[in-house]
Amino acid sequence: MSEHAILLTALAILLLPLLSYAVLFFLGKKLPRQGDWLGTGLLGVAWLLSLRIFARFWAVGDPGLRIEGGVRWLDLGRFTADAGILVDGMTAVMLVVVTTVSFLVHLFSIGYMHGDRRYERFFAFLGFFTFSMLGIVLSNSLLFLYVFWELVGLASYLLIGFFFHKPSAAAANKKAFLTNRVGDFGFFLGILIFFTAYGTFNYFELFAAAHLDPLSGGLLTLAGVGLFMGCVGKSAQAPLHIWLPDAMEGPTPVSALIHAATMVAAGVYMVARLLPLFDPNALLVVAYVGAITAFLGATIAVVKTDIKKSLAYSTISQLGYMVMAMGVGVASAGMFHLWTHAFFKALLFLGSGSVIHAVHTQEMPLMGGLRRKMPITFWTFLIATLAISGVPFFSGFYSKDAILAGALAFGMTKTHYVPFLLALIAAGLTAFYMFRMVFLTFMGKPRDEERHHHAHESPWTMTAPLVTLAVLAVVSSGWRGPSEGWFSRFVAPYDMARIVAQAPGAPHADEVHAVPAAAHDEHALPQEPHGEPAHVEATHEAPAHGEAAHGDAHDAHVRHQAHLTAMVLSILVAGLGILVSWLTYVRGRISAPAVLARLPRVHHVLQNMYFFDEFYAATVYRFTLWFSWLNGAFDRLVIDGIVNGMGYLTRVLSWFAGLADRYVVDGLVNGVGAVIQGAGEGFRRVQTGRVQSYLAYACFSVLLLVFVFRAL
Amino acid sequence: MTVGLEHYLTVSALLFGLGLYAVLTRRNAVALLMGVELILNAANLNFVAFARFVDGGVEGHIVAAFVIVLAAAEAAVALAIVLAMFRNFGTVNVDTVNRLKR
Amino acid sequence: MSGDLVFYGFALLTVLSGFFVVASRNVVHAAFSLLFTLFGVAGLYAQLGADFLAVTQTVVYIGGILVLVIFAVMMTRIPRGDAPRRGLDRAVPAAILALLVFALIYMVIVGTRWPERAAGAPEATVAEIGTGLMTTFVFPFEYASLVLLAAMVGAAILIRERAPADDAADADDAAGEGEVRS
Numbered sequence: 001m002s003e004h005a006i007l008l009t010a011l012a013i014l015l016l017p018l019l020s021y022a023v024l025f026f027l028g029k030k031l032p033r034q035g036d037w038l039g040t041g042l043l044g045v046a047w048l049l050s051l052r053i054f055a056r057f058w059a060v061g062d063p064g065l066r067i068e069g070g071v072r073w074l075d076l077g078r079f080t081a082d083a084g085i086l087v088d089g090m091t092a093v094m095l096v097v098v099t100t101v102s103f104l105v106h107l108f109s110i111g112y113m114h115g116d117r118r119y120e121r122f123f124a125f126l127g128f129f130t131f132s133m134l135g136i137v138l139s140n141s142l143l144f145l146y147v148f149w150e151l152v153g154l155a156s157y158l159l160i161g162f163f164f165h166k167p168s169a170a171a172a173n174k175k176a177f178l179t180n181r182v183g184d185f186g187f188f189l190g191i192l193i194f195f196t197a198y199g200t201f202n203y204f205e206l207f208a209a210a211h212l213d214p215l216s217g218g219l220l221t222l223a224g225v226g227l228f229m230g231c232v233g234k235s236a237q238a239p240l241h242i243w244l245p246d247a248m249e250g251p252t253p254v255s256a257l258i259h260a261a262t263m264v265a266a267g268v269y270m271v272a273r274l275l276p277l278f279d280p281n282a283l284l285v286v287a288y289v290g291a292i293t294a295f296l297g298a299t300i301a302v303v304k305t306d307i308k309k310s311l312a313y314s315t316i317s318q319l320g321y322m323v324m325a326m327g328v329g330v331a332s333a334g335m336f337h338l339w340t341h342a343f344f345k346a347l348l349f350l351g352s353g354s355v356i357h358a359v360h361t362q363e364m365p366l367m368g369g370l371r372r373k374m375p376i377t378f379w380t381f382l383i384a385t386l387a388i389s390g391v392p393f394f395s396g397f398y399s400k401d402a403i404l405a406g407a408l409a410f411g412m413t414k415t416h417y418v419p420f421l422l423a424l425i426a427a428g429l430t431a432f433y434m435f436r437m438v439f440l441t442f443m444g445k446p447r448d449e450e451r452h453h454h455a456h457e458s459p460w461t462m463t464a465p466l467v468t469l470a471v472l473a474v475v476s477s478g479w480r481g482p483s484e485g486w487f488s489r490f491v492a493p494y495d496m497a498r499i500v501a502q503a504p505g506a507p508h509a510d511e512v513h514a515v516p517a518a519a520h521d522e523h524a525l526p527q528e529p530h531g532e533p534a535h536v537e538a539t540h541e542a543p544a545h546g547e548a549a550h551g552d553a554h555d556a557h558v559r560h561q562a563h564l565t566a567m568v569l570s571i572l573v574a575g576l577g578i579l580v581s582w583l584t585y586v587r588g589r590i591s592a593p594a595v596l597a598r599l600p601r602v603h604h605v606l607q608n609m610y611f612f613d614e615f616y617a618a619t620v621y622r623f624t625l626w627f628s629w630l631n632g633a634f635d636r637l638v639i640d641g642i643v644n645g646m647g648y649l650t651r652v653l654s655w656f657a658g659l660a661d662r663y664v665v666d667g668l669v670n671g672v673g674a675v676i677q678g679a680g681e682g683f684r685r686v687q688t689g690r691v692q693s694y695l696a697y698a699c700f701s702v703l704l705l706v707f708v709f710r711a712l
Numbered sequence: 713m714t715v716g717l718e719h720y721l722t723v724s725a726l727l728f729g730l731g732l733y734a735v736l737t738r739r740n741a742v743a744l745l746m747g748v749e750l751i752l753n754a755a756n757l758n759f760v761a762f763a764r765f766v767d768g769g770v771e772g773h774i775v776a777a778f779v780i781v782l783a784a785a786e787a788a789v790a791l792a793i794v795l796a797m798f799r800n801f802g803t804v805n806v807d808t809v810n811r812l813k814r
Numbered sequence: 815m816s817g818d819l820v821f822y823g824f825a826l827l828t829v830l831s832g833f834f835v836v837a838s839r840n841v842v843h844a845a846f847s848l849l850f851t852l853f854g855v856a857g858l859y860a861q862l863g864a865d866f867l868a869v870t871q872t873v874v875y876i877g878g879i880l881v882l883v884i885f886a887v888m889m890t891r892i893p894r895g896d897a898p899r900r901g902l903d904r905a906v907p908a909a910i911l912a913l914l915v916f917a918l919i920y921m922v923i924v925g926t927r928w929p930e931r932a933a934g935a936p937e938a939t940v941a942e943i944g945t946g947l948m949t950t951f952v953f954p955f956e957y958a959s960l961v962l963l964a965a966m967v968g969a970a971i972l973i974r975e976r977a978p979a980d981d982a983a984d985a986d987d988a989a990g991e992g993e994v995r996s
Contacts, residue, residue: 690807692736692744699732699911706918715821717930720858721923723825727851729916730832736908742887743841746848749879750832753855756867764862765930770942773864774951777943780867780874781958785965787879791886792969798890799973 006056007069009049010087013095014134016046017102020127028120039123040106043130047099050092057092063492065089066204068140081201086140089490090335094137094269097342098262100472102130104465105257108350111462112253112357122162126257129155133262137269141201142191145270149187149230152263153180159258160250172246179243183233190226193219194277207276208503211496214279224282227274228289235267235319238293242612244316248308252353255308260315260349261342268322268338272331276494287327287410291419294320296610298429302436303596303606306362307352310437314388315345317426321403324419330406332491336482337399343476344387344396347469351381354462355441358455359448364437369446373455376463378442380470385438387473389431390574395477397570400427402481405566409559420566427570431577439585720761727754741794741804745787752783821861828854841887845880852876863936866943 020042028035057065070084106126113122132155135148153176161173195201197219198209214220231237236244247259258264271278271286278286297317304310318341325334354377355370356362371378387394390401404423411417446452457463478485483492584590596603608614727750734747756776763772798804831850838844852875859868947955 692806695732696736696908696911699915703911703914703918715818717928718923719821719825720862722920723828723858725916725919725923726829727832727855728919729912730829730836732915733908733912734836736911737836737905740841742883742890743844746835746844746883749848749875749883750835750851753852753875756871757855757858760859760862760864760867763864766928768931770939770946771950773867773939773943774946776864776867777870777947778951778954778958780870781962784874784879785962787882788965788969789972791882792972794886795889795973804890 003067003069006053006067006087007085009053010085010091010095010138013046013049013053013099014085014131014138016042016049017127017130017134021124021131024120024124024127028124031120034120034123036106036110036119036123039127040103040110042127043099043103043106046130046134047103050095050099053087054092054096057089058486058489061489063089063488063490064495064498068204070140081143082141083144084140084202085138086203087138089492090269090273091137093335093339093487093490095134097265097339098130098133098137101257101261101342101346102126102133104346104468105253105350108256108353108462108465109251109253111459112353113251118162122159122251125155125158125162126253129159129258129263133266136266140203142194142203142206142274143201146184146188146191149234149266149270150184152266153177153184153234156180156247156258156263159254160247162251162254163249166249168246169249172243172249176243176247179240180233183229183231183240186226186229187231187233188226190223190228190230193223193226197223203273204499205503207494207496208500210277211500218281220277220279221281224278225285227277228271228282228286231267231271231286231323232289233267234270235264235323236293236316237267237289237320237323238296239612241293241297241316242609242616245309245312245609248306248312252308252349252356255312256346256349256353259312261346264315264319265322265338265342268319268326268334271323271326272335272491275326275331276496276499278326283327283329284416285327287324287407287416287419290320290322290324290327291407291422292320293317294324294426295422296320298426298433299606300609301433302429303603305364307355307364307367307437307441308349308362310364310433311345311348311352314348314430314433317430318345318388320426321400321423324423325403325406328403328406328410328419330402330482331493332482332487333399333402333406335491336477336487337396337403339487340387340395340399340473340476343469344384344394344473347380347384347466347473348388350462350466350469351377351384354458354466355381357458357462359451360454361448361451364440366448366451367441367446368444368448369442369452370455371442373452374442374457376457376466380463380466381442382438383470384473385434389434389578390427390570391431391578392571393474393479395473395475398477398479398481398485401563401567401570402483404570405559405563408566409562412558412562424569424573428573428577431574432581435578435581436585439581443586717761717765720757720765724754724757724761727751727757739805739807741797741806741809742791744806745790745794748790749783749787752779755779817861821858824854824857824861827851828858841891842884845884845887848883849876849880852880863939865936865938866940 020039024031024035024039031038066086066088068084068086070082072080073083074081106123109122109126113119116122129152132148132151136145136152139145139148157173157177160176161169163169164173191201193215194206194210197215198206200206200209210220215223233240244259244264248255250259294317297313297315297320301310301313301317304313318337322334322337322341325331325337352362354374355367358370358374358377359367361367383394387396390397404420404427407420407423411420478487480486482488580590584592605611731747731750731752731754734750735744738744738747756779759772759776759779763769794804797809801809803809828851831847831854834847835844835851838847852871856868856871856876859865859871
């Protein structure tokens, strides 16, 4: 596969879902089966093409290899913008994530959405979303990243509000859209700062420029935080996470695709992709926001009884992990978690969808004992739970472990231990609430016999994706951490020296190499902790990686220590969480209501999601309303006064003008009219239609002219 | 006084005036065409007279020949129209023929 | 001078017969008067040394056009013989106008100093005209032939008897348009 072929393949992957969208949107109703096979089939093709690219990059095994191509999109003199595609290892991974989950969700929706009135529209929107998401992944410039970023937001809006006749769904999509606006505002600001400073949108040109000539005076931090705000909004980080739980009003496949596996991961991808643009201060903000989000989400998920809401907070928490990974300098671990999480979280959502489809409720207290009725759903759900809880040999363990290790190492070197502690607690809580979910839903006795009686296993179009995802939830890690396993073939910290050398207008390559391989690069990632010491280091610490080279044996030692400690701790807390959950919900040794009764305040706070919504209601909303009222009053009193005064004045003047109009202008106009009419009466006689009369007039006129001009 | 340019031009002018009068007054389409022929002849006479007394060449003659040719064409078409008119309207009176169709 | 006498003879013939063309109430008479007018003009051409034109005038005008006119006159004769009465309301202004135009032209004729040259003895012009038509005037010549062809075809189409089928089609058209045929 040549570079050209790879670019074309990527373009095809991008456009196939768009084709699906266009066809289904306009012709969906007319196609047999309302075209669900078309959308699913096109996605299947895109998925196969993605695997092709994935295999190609696997074979190359160079995370720094990137293939770019594009066309000049806008040329406005000094301002130019290119539309381009970027394919590298990270892109290949994201392509597989997006197309796999999207394809499986398409398949799942055939069963889940069966009989819906806007069945074909649903598939059209799924196609549209997939297109936008692939656009984010494939774009090579901030400008188009932003464009697709907004398109993804639109798709999310449309799909959350798919059941728009439900007022709660209508409110939820509005909330999602507006909340994202807040984040996107900062995102756009960040983009503009970088564009103003460096005059380009292209990622790698920006990286090179920012590397050689960093912004000063805190502007870099500001821009980084701005970019991160986009991530906060899109990836539902505190304090803008409030939209994600409400977004569960959308159909469950949508929750799986958009609000668990792909779109919400866009923020994480964006930070990972643009990591060289974040300075250490901005990264510190990122780390803290991520850790706090992970903690908040996990704690709220514990008390939620709605299975989808609980999963939503779980998603928020896991996204917090990923974002924290970016902040603490283990971006590839974050991307790795994104990769594994996409599969098991999509599985969890689709499994919950299968359950909801069977029992027609989302309340876990009304479920129970579904294990026998829905064996496939149960086993796949259990596998996903094991994966997210961080049980060894399941994919989530390796990725989460790498993040925790990175956080610990970050704490040890920078003495910021808070992120690690929060993340560790969240890890234990994750195990607890996930098993609580499994126990409440599938184990024990049915708490609602009626619903239980009607429950049944879902059709194959729904269980097939579950099984596929379950397999992926086990094997997707390759049983290795991100930096030593297969994942390092795709994602590794940016090699700044190489980027600078490749950038157009860069100093001569020799000079770049003269700089000791990016050792002093502030923006490159700190070295990642490794599971296995020296020999792995030797393999992957090639100078091309451009990181490391602090060379300190001490640091490596610290990381190694951190990794071991983190692994032990995470297994411990996960086991503890599972144990407590088991004791509480299976054995009944611990009474949940009693515990909650002992901690009324904590329960109150958690039950109300830390009062974020109330806080916004009391501050932002109220301020907005008050400010709007103030504006309204100003508008009414001052602006309207001026406008009305002007209006009155105009009326008075108009009255005079009217007089003049009636007597002077109208007089003139009527006079002219009368003259013309009279003349017409006269000339009408001349217009006889007889050639001879005309000839006479012509002769007469000639004579007249001669007489007048006396030409002779 | 010997016969010169002015004499011929005067004859021509007389013919022209007569032709003009015919065109102005005749109601019969054929008679009207005769007036046109008179005017054309007047013009031709001028061409030839000027060729003889001023120019000296034969260009005037050639132009006059063209006029004769065009007059022939005009007569053919015009008379065909008159015939068609007569067939359709039953008259050749140009005053009563003021419609394009029966 | 005999030449002058000939001129006056032809001029008189031309103008008088022209007057009859205009004044005669009978179209047939007018047509025959026109014959004399055209003949007179041909004579004047001959006087002017335009031998070719004189012949052409005789052949084309008198032999062709005039015959055509006479045919037309006879074919359009209305059995009732309603030679249209010429009202004075039209004749008098027309006469005044024509007189004025003549007066104007005459004033131009006498009021202008013509750059006359001494007229030599008339020569045969046919060869020169032939050369001119084939060289300088070859394009107008060809165009004239085209015009003639077009006129011939046009005239033929205009006066052709309608085929019965055409009439039927026309009747259908008219019926379709709901038009009342007069």
